[in-house]
Amino acid sequence: SRLALQAAYDQLKSGSWEGVYFIALDALNSHELIGSSIAETLGLELQGQDDTLTQVQRFIAKKRLLFVLDNYEHLMAEATLTSKLLASCPNLKILVTSRERLNVEEEWVLTLEGLTVPEATPDTLNEAQHFEAVDMFLQRAKRARLDFAISEGDLPHVLKICRLVNGLPLGIELAAVWVKSLPLSEIAKEIESNLSILETPSKNVAERHQSIRAAFEHSWKLLTEKEQEVLRRLSVFVGGFRREAAAEVAGATLPILASLVDKSLLRVSENGRYDRHFLIYELAMEKLAANSEELVQVKERHCQLFLGLISNVIHLEREVIHPGYKKTIAEIEQELENIRTAWFWAFDYQVNLILPVSILEMKKYFDTKGYFEVGIHWFNKSLELINNHVWDNQKINTALLLEAKAWLHFRTGKIELARALVGQAMNLILPVSVGTTGYYANCCNTIGVIHTYTGDYEKAKAILETGIKHVRNDLSKASLITHLADAEEGLGHSATAEGYLLEALNTFERYEDAPNIIDVCSRLGKFYTTIKRELAHAYLERALQLSESYGYAQYTLEAKNNLAAVFLELLQFKKAHTLLLEALILAKTVNHPSTEAKILINLARLDMENGDYGQARYYLHKSIQIAWDIDAIPIVLEGLLWFAILNMRSNEIHRITDVLTLITTHVAARQTQKEFAQTLLDEYNLSHPLNSSKFSPDDLRLMLNENFLNATVFV
Numbered sequence: 001s002r003l004a005l006q007a008a009y010d011q012l013k014s015g016s017w018e019g020v021y022f023i024a025l026d027a028l029n030s031h032e033l034i035g036s037s038i039a040e041t042l043g044l045e046l047q048g049q050d051d052t053l054t055q056v057q058r059f060i061a062k063k064r065l066l067f068v069l070d071n072y073e074h075l076m077a078e079a080t081l082t083s084k085l086l087a088s089c090p091n092l093k094i095l096v097t098s099r100e101r102l103n104v105e106e107e108w109v110l111t112l113e114g115l116t117v118p119e120a121t122p123d124t125l126n127e128a129q130h131f132e133a134v135d136m137f138l139q140r141a142k143r144a145r146l147d148f149a150i151s152e153g154d155l156p157h158v159l160k161i162c163r164l165v166n167g168l169p170l171g172i173e174l175a176a177v178w179v180k181s182l183p184l185s186e187i188a189k190e191i192e193s194n195l196s197i198l199e200t201p202s203k204n205v206a207e208r209h210q211s212i213r214a215a216f217e218h219s220w221k222l223l224t225e226k227e228q229e230v231l232r233r234l235s236v237f238v239g240g241f242r243r244e245a246a247a248e249v250a251g252a253t254l255p256i257l258a259s260l261v262d263k264s265l266l267r268v269s270e271n272g273r274y275d276r277h278f279l280i281y282e283l284a285m286e287k288l289a290a291n292s293e294e295l296v297q298v299k300e301r302h303c304q305l306f307l308g309l310i311s312n313v314i315h316l317e318r319e320v321i322h323p324g325y326k327k328t329i330a331e332i333e334q335e336l337e338n339i340r341t342a343w344f345w346a347f348d349y350q351v352n353l354i355l356p357v358s359i360l361e362m363k364k365y366f367d368t369k370g371y372f373e374v375g376i377h378w379f380n381k382s383l384e385l386i387n388n389h390v391w392d393n394q395k396i397n398t399a400l401l402l403e404a405k406a407w408l409h410f411r412t413g414k415i416e417l418a419r420a421l422v423g424q425a426m427n428l429i430l431p432v433s434v435g436t437t438g439y440y441a442n443c444c445n446t447i448g449v450i451h452t453y454t455g456d457y458e459k460a461k462a463i464l465e466t467g468i469k470h471v472r473n474d475l476s477k478a479s480l481i482t483h484l485a486d487a488e489e490g491l492g493h494s495a496t497a498e499g500y501l502l503e504a505l506n507t508f509e510r511y512e513d514a515p516n517i518i519d520v521c522s523r524l525g526k527f528y529t530t531i532k533r534e535l536a537h538a539y540l541e542r543a544l545q546l547s548e549s550y551g552y553a554q555y556t557l558e559a560k561n562n563l564a565a566v567f568l569e570l571l572q573f574k575k576a577h578t579l580l581l582e583a584l585i586l587a588k589t590v591n592h593p594s595t596e597a598k599i600l601i602n603l604a605r606l607d608m609e610n611g612d613y614g615q616a617r618y619y620l621h622k623s624i625q626i627a628w629d630i631d632a633i634p635i636v637l638e639g640l641l642w643f644a645i646l647n648m649r650s651n652e653i654h655r656i657t658d659v660l661t662l663i664t665t666h667v668a669a670r671q672t673q674k675e676f677a678q679t680l681l682d683e684y685n686l687s688h689p690l691n692s693s694k695f696s697p698d699d700l701r702l703m704l705n706e707n708f709l710n711a712t713v714f715v
Contacts, residue, residue, distance in 0.1 A: 031078035047370025048591030114167030140176035157184035239337035240275035363404035455668020478507035492671025
């Protein structure tokens with residue numbers, strides 16, 4: 001690791017790279033987390049529908065970057081990740097440290113046998129210091145004890161220590177710590193006695209244990225009983241920990257933590273977070289596992305602490321002004337691996353610790369942060385484990401896991417899969433009882449949103465109203481009526497929709513529910529765009545300010561697109577253009593196709609106003625294709641409506657009669673779309689085709705295949 005760091009530092013000084021990044025992998029317990037670790041190091045916030053690797057590849061693109069992936073050997077199941085990165089990022093170079101070859105085609109191997117140690121005893125101390133292992137030992141010993149110095153007579157003992165640990169840097173560092181309490185000769189003797197046990201010809205002994213274990217065991221013996229207990233118990237933490245958590249789970253005091261840092265058994269970062277080398281973690285875990293009763297007790301405390309942290313998520317969406325909001329978000333981000341470990345341990349051993357609210361809040365967390373694929377994997381694994389035990393909340397939690405998975409699949413555009421999953425969830429909860437009404441309402445909310453998204457407004461209204469009847473609290477009701485407003489607007493009930501949105505906003509403001517305040521303000525701004533432009537502008541400015549403040553990319557791009565629509569109505573085209581381009585870049589960055597399709601429609605409108613009909617056609621064509629691919633039929637119809645208007649302005653009337661007629665009769669068309677289409681038919685004296693009564697949803701597919709889902713149409 002130190003050699004790789006030095007190489008990276010030399011490369012950084014050369015000025016040949018746009019960035020050099022050190023990515024520590026030793027704390028990861030799953031190969032699936034490599035991409036997330038890289039993204040975190042790059043400062044890349046993962047959002048949208050694409051998987052982590054795709055987002056990392058898109059971020060790197062053609063940048064000249066150097067990655068140092070440190071300690072890869074326990075993540076070999078994803079060895080080809082390096083190949084994928086190199087194949088898609090032509091200017092990326094990767095330096096990997098590992099105890100095992102990756103065995104990929106691009107690999108060039110430099111085998112390291114440890115730091116150099118002289119085979120024979122040098123004649124002088126100065127000559128000995130030219131060997132890397134000796135030089136490192138002396139440096140670390142001086143760090144451990146400022147007055148440390150050796151004589152020519154001590155040199156044989158130093159050489160023996162370096163040889164016994166095979167020149168391995170961690171072994172040297174751990175050995176050097178002992179100079180505070182033992183003479184060099186005693187250090188060498190203690191290591192030697194332990195190494196004789198580990199230097200075995202057995203094939204089933206992990207190579208990494210053959211020397212380091214000796215150093216670790218001696219360090220262990222020099223600890224006090226309390227220090228041993230704390231170090232042993234700290235092994236339940238994954239990816240590091242803060243001292244407050246160490247105190248609660250392992251009974252660690254600040255002096256003990258400081259002592260363990262002094263003995264190189266823990267490391268502490270500038271932000272006060274503790275971690276340790278992966279091998280120390282493994283060896284300490286073996287000590288804890290030797291006492292099954294203690295292991296269960298410590299794991300349970302760890303589980304209670306980090307599952308308790310999940311419950312704090314319920315407050316995150318209610319703290320618009322509260323200064324602790326971003327700190328709480330950062331804490332959950334930082335502790336996600338500990339939460340994951342606690343979560344899945346609970347499924348194996350203390351399943352009753354997994355409360356229904358925990359599932360709901362993890363769903364909200366993954367949704368708010370845009371971690372859709374991570375959340376889907378999380379809930380998939382939970383569903384695999386849930387039937388291992390019989391427990392009180394088993395049926396409810398199974399339903400909630402299915403619904404959470406359905407919601408995240410919906411967010412990634414997998415509509416039919418989402419519909420099927422939430423259907424399974426609802427069947428588990430039925431018949432509705434006093435204890436399941438709230439969870440049933442939650443499922444109604446999800447299936448109602450799906451119906452609205454696909455344009456089935458009557459079904460959406462019916463299921464959302466059913467959910468409201470079963471709702472148990474104000475916030476859940478406000479969420480349901482927010483989506484009910486969307487269905488009512490689709491049916492043309494504008495006054496009812498407005499009332500629902502204002503009622504929902506009042507509730508969310510009362511509870512200071514930040515994301516939902518932003519969402520409803522954006523919806524109200526869109527609602528008022530053509531009828532109360534000043535009010536629309538005020539709501540959208542508020543939504544944009546809040547969403548940017550909290551870093552909600554999804555809400556930010558929605559607010560920018562809706563605000564641009566207001567500026568289009570006000571004929572302020574320059575402002576609209578700036579916002580739309582910003583929103584389009586953001587939509588592509590977080591991979592949010594439905595909003596991208598809406599933005600493209602507004603860009604087409606802008607180009608129509610500027611007389612650039614060719615570019616407008618291109619944008620509408622792209623919008624219709626994107627919306628069709630994700631089953632967003634109302635957006636498809638909106639694109640077709642503006643396509644008809646474009647053809648009218650360019651005097652191509654013969655192509656639009658069927659388009660407008662289809663919109664007036666299509667079940668997924670919003671009432672406002674139907675009325676606008678009918679107005680255009682009447683204004684241009686266009687008669688409906690004789691067979692207009694036979695138009696069906698399938699006619700939309702036929703029309704698109706013939707006229708729109710073919711790039712040559714607009715060439």
